[in-house]
Amino acid sequence: MNTIDLLRSHRSIRKFTEQPVDDDLAESIITAGLSAATSSNLQGTTVIRVCNPNTRAAIAELAGGQTYVETAGAFFVWCADLHRSAVACEMAGGEFHGGMTEHFIIATTDCAIAAQNAVVAAESVGLGICYIGGIRNDPAQMTELLDLPEQVVPLFGLCIGWPDQDPALKPRLPISVTLKEETYDTTSEREGIAAYDAHMREYYLERTKGKVDRTWSADMSALLGKESRPHMRSYLDSQGMNQR
Amino acid sequence: MNTIDLLRSHRSIRKFTEQPVDDDLAESIITAGLSAATSSNLQGTTVIRVCNPNTRAAIAELAGGQTYVETAGAFFVWCADLHRSAVACEMAGGEFHGGMTEHFIIATTDCAIAAQNAVVAAESVGLGICYIGGIRNDPAQMTELLDLPEQVVPLFGLCIGWPDQDPALKPRLPISVTLKEETYDTTSEREGIAAYDAHMREYYLERTKGKVDRTWSADMSALLGKESRPHMRSYLDSQGMNQR
Numbered sequence: 001m002n003t004i005d006l007l008r009s010h011r012s013i014r015k016f017t018e019q020p021v022d023d024d025l026a027e028s029i030i031t032a033g034l035s036a037a038t039s040s041n042l043q044g045t046t047v048i049r050v051c052n053p054n055t056r057a058a059i060a061e062l063a064g065g066q067t068y069v070e071t072a073g074a075f076f077v078w079c080a081d082l083h084r085s086a087v088a089c090e091m092a093g094g095e096f097h098g099g100m101t102e103h104f105i106i107a108t109t110d111c112a113i114a115a116q117n118a119v120v121a122a123e124s125v126g127l128g129i130c131y132i133g134g135i136r137n138d139p140a141q142m143t144e145l146l147d148l149p150e151q152v153v154p155l156f157g158l159c160i161g162w163p164d165q166d167p168a169l170k171p172r173l174p175i176s177v178t179l180k181e182e183t184y185d186t187t188s189e190r191e192g193i194a195a196y197d198a199h200m201r202e203y204y205l206e207r208t209k210g211k212v213d214r215t216w217s218a219d220m221s222a223l224l225g226k227e228s229r230p231h232m233r234s235y236l237d238s239q240g241m242n243q244r
Numbered sequence: 245m246n247t248i249d250l251l252r253s254h255r256s257i258r259k260f261t262e263q264p265v266d267d268d269l270a271e272s273i274i275t276a277g278l279s280a281a282t283s284s285n286l287q288g289t290t291v292i293r294v295c296n297p298n299t300r301a302a303i304a305e306l307a308g309g310q311t312y313v314e315t316a317g318a319f320f321v322w323c324a325d326l327h328r329s330a331v332a333c334e335m336a337g338g339e340f341h342g343g344m345t346e347h348f349i350i351a352t353t354d355c356a357i358a359a360q361n362a363v364v365a366a367e368s369v370g371l372g373i374c375y376i377g378g379i380r381n382d383p384a385q386m387t388e389l390l391d392l393p394e395q396v397v398p399l400f401g402l403c404i405g406w407p408d409q410d411p412a413l414k415p416r417l418p419i420s421v422t423l424k425e426e427t428y429d430t431t432s433e434r435e436g437i438a439a440y441d442a443h444m445r446e447y448y449l450e451r452t453k454g455k456v457d458r459t460w461s462a463d464m465s466a467l468l469g470k471e472s473r474p475h476m477r478s479y480l481d482s483q484g485m486n487q488r
Contacts, residue, residue, distance in 0.1 A: 003247055003368035007276040007361050030423050032251040034416055036360060039377050040467050041460065043417050048424045055426065079428075084421065085464040088437055094465030101480065102380065102473035108349065109377075109399065112356035116280060117251050120364050124247035133283050133353075136346065147427040155353065172278055173287050177328065179274050180292045182299065183391040184323075193332055216285065220329040221338030223284050229346035233488060236345065242486070244477060 006124060011169055013128025014068045016161030021073035021127065029127075029160070030076070033118025044107035045114045046081040048146055049074065055145055059157060062141055063134030073127075073161035077135065077142070078115045080107035082151040082241070098151060099243040104236065111155050122160050132157030139235045150240045168207065171199050173216075193217060250368060255413055257372025258312045260405030265317035265371065273371075273404065274320070277362025288351035289358045290325040292390055293318065299389055303401060306385055307378030316403035317371075321379065321386070322359045324351035326395040326485070342395060343487040348480065355399050366404045376401030383479045394484045412451065415443050417460075437461060 001009070030047050038044070050056055053070065059077075060069035069075055082098040089096040119129050135142050135157045142154040172178075177192035197215035204212040236242040245253070274291050282288070294300055297314070303321075304313035313319055326342040333340040363373050379386050379401045386398040416422075421436035441459035448456040480486040 003250070004272060004276045004365045006247070007365055008279045010279050010281065012281055027419065027423065028248060031419055032248045034419070034422055035252045035254050037254065037256055037363070037373075037375050039375070041414065041463060042467065043422065046422055046424060046428065048426070048428060050426060052426055082468070084417075084433060084437070085468055087433060088461040088464040089468055091434065091437060091441075092459070092461035092465035094462075094469040096465075096468050097470060098468045100472055100474065100476070101486065102476040103468065105352065105380070105399075105476065106377070106472075108352055109356045112353045113360040116357040116360040117364065119281070120361065121248050121251055129281075131281050131283070133350070136349070145427075147429075149428060149430065152428060155349070170285065173328075175271065175275055175278070178278055178287065178290055179271065180290060182292070182294060182296055183389075184290065184292060184393060184396060185391075186393065189328060189331060190335065193328070193335060197335075215336070217332040217336035218338075219285060220332040221336035223286065224326070224329055224333055224340050224342045224347065225338040227341060228344055228350075230344065230488075232344070232346040232349065242345065244474075 007120065009169065010123065011167045012130045013161070013163045013165060014130050015165040016068065016072050016128065017164045019073060019162045021160055025125070026074050029118050029121040032121035033114045036113045036117040038110050039106045042085060042106060042110060044081050044085070044110040046079045046084070046152065048077045048079065050077060058145055059135060059142070062138040063132050063157065064137060066132060066134055068130060068159050069132060069157060072159035076158045076160070077146060078111050078155050078158060079148065080104070080111045080153045080155050082107050083149045086151055099240050101242050101244065104242040108155060115156070115158060119158070127160050128163035130159040132159065136229055136232065139232070143239070153236060153239055153241055171203055251364065253413065254367065255411045256374045257405070257407045257409060258374050259409040260312060260316050260372065260403070261408045263317060263406045265404055269369070270318050273362050273365040276365035277358045280357045280361040282354050283350045286329060286350060286354055288325050288329070288354040290323045290328070290396065292321045292323065294321060302389055303379060303386070306382040307376050307401065308381060310376060310378055312374060312403050313376060313401060317405035320402045320404070321390060322355050322399050322402060323392065324348070324355045324397045324399050326351050327393045330395055343484050345486050345488065348486040352399060359400070359402060363402070371404050372407035374403040376403065380473055380476065383476070387483070397480060397483055397485055415447055
């Protein structure tokens with residue numbers, strides 16, 4: 001399969017075989033991930049591999065009962081990291097003022113870019129993956145479990161393992177809605193969303209034999225019509241991130 | 245080349261030939277990008293392709309004189325986008341409370357993950373890329389240039405084109421510093437940073453025939469010892485993002 005076809009065939013995998021992920025392969029995947037572009041060579045990413053079954057069980061639970069955190073061949077926590085740079089500043093005899101919102105954007109973006117590179121590396125050898133945003137349900141407990149210093153924020157988990165399921169591709173918004181020319185033209189956005197709503201409704205009905213009758217708009221309304229992880233602001237502040 | 249080798253051979257490209265990037269190929273690259281995982285199917289990414297030479301010149305200038313924004317075969321602005329979801333909430337007859345820090349993290353992460361997928365797609369066919377974080381020098385002007393609605397934030401630009409240079413790989417921090425086991429162990433971090441400092445010093449000296457004598461720690465001290473884009477906090481607030 002060529003790489004563009006590989007990228008277009010991504011599905012999240014939530015059921016894995018018991019086959020472990022070889023240590024050398026895991027390190028090769030993470031190294032490939034960390035070869036991605038990084039803003040001003042900051043390299044604002046730290047990856048923590050978690051093997052301890054008790055820690056895995058605790059993370060699975062705080063993430064909302066995502067049992068595949070326990071069963072995946074390998075599990076990694078991706079952290080936006082300015083701690084290491086703070087140490088470097090001290091070693092260079094300089095000051096550190098890394099608590100600004102812009103610094104948080106840089107580290108978060110660095111981390112997500114590196115993680116996705118690792119995901120592509122994993123999928124290219126036939127492994128399946130699932131991002132675990134649910135670790136942000138309780139970042140304070142994650143910080144304690146992983147002994148994270150200040151200026152380190154656990155952004156998401158990543159399950160990697162050998163797939164034991166073959167789920168269908170999830171349809172995406174039409175490219176006419178997500179790719180624009182020259183400016184952000186809103187003219188046909190409602191039309192595009194309505195078309196996608198119809199598409200997703202069909203997808204859900206078919207996958208659940210008629211039990212789930214939902215649209216994307218309804219999903220967005222459920223997701224964004226309420227508060228989401230209201231602790232994030234003060235948690236970031238307590239870690240010295242996104243402060244001003 | 246296998247995919248892991250491709251990922252490990254990434255260099256940013258800042259000099260491009262005059263050969264354009266075919267429209268179909270560009271759309272295929274962006275479609276591959278947007279096939280990446282997305283949090284709760286939010287798809288919080290909008291890509292704006294900019295061809296207009298005046299807009300390109302304005303962006304090149306506000307990004308700090310990065311002329312390759314003008315000369316790259318294709319140039320895209322990647323936006324963290326909750327506007328479309330806000331419209332969907334309205335279409336579903338629901339409310340929208342997407343101004344929280346957590347929502348900003350979701351959209352930013354979605355956008356960076358999709359962009360990196362597009363980068364891998366581009367590099368897999370021999371194109372070169374360069375991220376342009378410099379568009380955050382003046383996000384208000386970017387907002388005006390691209391006519392961005394509220395809840396849309398220009399995160400970075402992306403030059404894609406046929407390479408007209410072949411730069412050396414930039415060394416990365418040793419994996420012993422960036423990949424940890426079970427917890428965030430700080431024991432050997434100074435040793436690892438010192439080793440990388442020596443490595444980077446050699447890299448700079450060699451690349452500049454002895455003119456640039458710098459370490460990573462010194463770079464970090466220059467980068468993080470001062471304020472960085474202090475307008476980001478209030479800009480995001482004015483766009484209805486990262487508010488609470």
